[in-house]
Amino acid sequence: MIVIAVVGVACAVAILYCTHIYYDREQALYDALVCTKNVMTNEQLDHWITNGTLLGSARLGRFVMWDGELDVAVLQDSSVSSDVLQQSIDVLAASCFTYSNSMQAGSDLRGPRRWRLCTSRVCAEIHEFVSTKGSLFLSSVDGVVAANQTLPLVACQVQGVDISCPSNTTFFLDAAYGAEWQSGSLTAMF
Template identity: 30%
Template sequence: MIQTAPYNETTSEALMALRDAALAHLSGDPVAYDAVGAVAALDALDLSAAAAASPLALEAFAAVVIARGRRPRRAQKPLYRLFQARLAAGEQPAYFEFADRISAAAEHGFSLEGVIFNRPLTDVDQPQLWRDTQAALAAVAEVFGPAFLNSGTLLGAVREGRFIDHDDDVDIAVLMPATSAEDAAQQWAAGIATLIARGVVEKRARRNLGMFKLNSTSGVNIDVFPAWIVDDRLYLYPHTSGELSRDDLLPLAACKTTGLPIPRNAEGMLVVNYGPGWRKPDPGFAFAWAAANKKFADFRTALDKAGQS
């Protein structure tokens, strides 16, 4: 099958023009720049989902948003998607070159509040990051219950004995004593409030309440997710919704390479999370968040209520 570009040459030229003009403005170019007009021009392109996910479109959106000077945090999601796209294509230098140009905008008075520039874990002191992970596991276990490696970090530890080369954060989970989605939401919200009061977690905007982030000394985010058991079936937001049993998780085992706690049936959890082909590296893997959130609709609804109480 012949693969076609996600947009035509005219659209490509328009995106490049919008991106380059915004980058020039961010670099302090004295030429007059119509920030509001650039946003309108970008919206007028009415890009398809595939086109909007292309590296060029993601760069244009991020540059235009930050060049406007309002709500720079809106550039965070496209920057992250750009990072993932470049990693999957083996184009890391292109991402870092663009990120450096955006980062330099702060020197010219542009706000980068809420903007994070990702980097692969291969660039991080991995022994120190494992120590940070161990400290995070202990901190959250004290509040919620047993904590263990999760998702991409579990995958790397089991499959490769280290962090995955193309990953950019750490994933852990906690098992709460909740016996329903409603109980889980209440305990999750209460635990986060406790960690905020202790200064372990920063008070955060209401985005995905189903997880929170811890900082590490390595500068890498440690993402924490909730788990609970109902009628001996395991629920771990957002990937496991009753497919595994209590015995698949408990008693927790020790990872052979890191010594850190992992599910008793770690391979079974990786099948649920990543599919039967989890043993083969896939830098382009994208988690199906929309479908996952539907499976956890009761928990997310209860979370919204708990967050308002």
């Protein structure tokens, strides 16, 4: 009888702990998304969700918890210089995140950068898209995408937050995950 009681208490503690961690992380992603959206809107930057965050929005309407981070794209075009964009990313880092502000440049392109910004609970990857002559350079794959696959941005939601998505979500998710993104196991994609 004592063994059953001990096992029962241990299971209850484990379930409460795991549930708290899950919802705490979900809340941290939500807070990071809302703050990121607000800062980028105030900084007048065109931005949208991408990669795993876009997948979660399209498939579930919420975050894919095992994806690992918030994925946001930002447009650097003739209206936003590279220096102004960097200053805006610095404002974002100071306003919404607590540490780990690293930046990587695209390997084959001059420019497209990716910033990794973190709190103690979650990270965000900010992917720079550079607009040149009707195309957008993707920093994540060092490739080129026709501007009409992204722009104009369309409204979508993730976790109840109104945010922007690329105009052709299917194109982006097919490129990132293959056709399986629509019906395949989400755990197999990460």
